[in-house]
Amino acid sequence: MAALNERTIRVGARDLHVGSTGSGPAVVLLHGGGPGASGVANWSRNIDALAEHFTVHIPDMPGYGKSTKHIEHDDPFGDLAASIRGLLDELDIDKAHLVGNSYGGAAALRLALDRPDRVNRMVLNGPGGIGTTKAPPTKGLNALLGYYGGDGPSRKKMDDFIRTYLVADPGSVTDDVIEGRYQDSLDPEVIKNPPLRRPSGKNALRTLWRMDITRDRRLKSCEVPTLVMWGTEDKINRPSGGPALAHTMPHADLYLASGIGHWVQWEAPDLFNTMAIDFLRGEAGR
Secondary structure, eight states, rough: OOOOOEEEEEEETOOOOOOOOOOOSSSEEEOSTTTTOOHHHHEEEEEEEEHSEEEEEEOOOTTSSSSOOOOOOOOOHHHOOOOOOOHHHHOOOOOEEEEEHHHHHHHHHHHHHHHHGGEEEEEEESSSSTTTTSSOHHHHHHHHHHHTTTTOOOHHHHHHHIIIIOOOGGGSSOOOHHHHHHHHHTTTHHHHOOOOOOOSSSTTHHHHHOOGGGGOOOGOOOSSEEEEEEEEOSSSSSHHHHHHHHHHHHTTEEEEEETSSSSSHHHHHHHHHHHHHHHHTTOOOO
């Protein structure tokens, strides 16, 4: 992977760790919310290809990696969207492409709803927050949310989570990836206060509804051109979320990757990179 310009940027009350590379229009890559996730690790098979066409910024999302761990749990996607917008301000970027996986996809979509003037085009890879109040959580999402529960984090839990739920082909993930994610999941601050967890307390129902983006009426009028990619074997976020977005958003195209799990960008990097680059350059889609 190409050398990154890595730095820590103050955004409001948080420090966000960001790596940047490439040249051209700005693209921000937003990683998923599983235990031990971080920006560069999530997008390791995509950064070089995208950097041939764009200036790529890869932050550790609030709550993850080397960034400040605090998250506003009453409205997590709104909080993340505000943080991304603040990062764009600090990077002096008026408008950027957003590429979001899972948790990061939900954050990207929320930013496009809150401030469409700051988003050029989006690629959403199995985004979270799609129809989450309309069905019970998947087994994969339960495994994610339960990672820090019970006896706490373990390497076995991490192995089971990634190889059972993140990918369709367990052999596509090396032991080094498992070990790296496991070690990154052991931050004492995260163990004490996981960034992604089940809503609780007196505002739990309100939070749950806020996190279901399909209940946001603005979705029907979102003008941001969007490519939705979803693995047909996704066990975290139901693939039915793809058609739901395509039928609701006026400028959303959908691609279902056959035989691929939640990590399309990892299991099918050549497919993902080609489609994302073409779409962001305006050479595919609307």
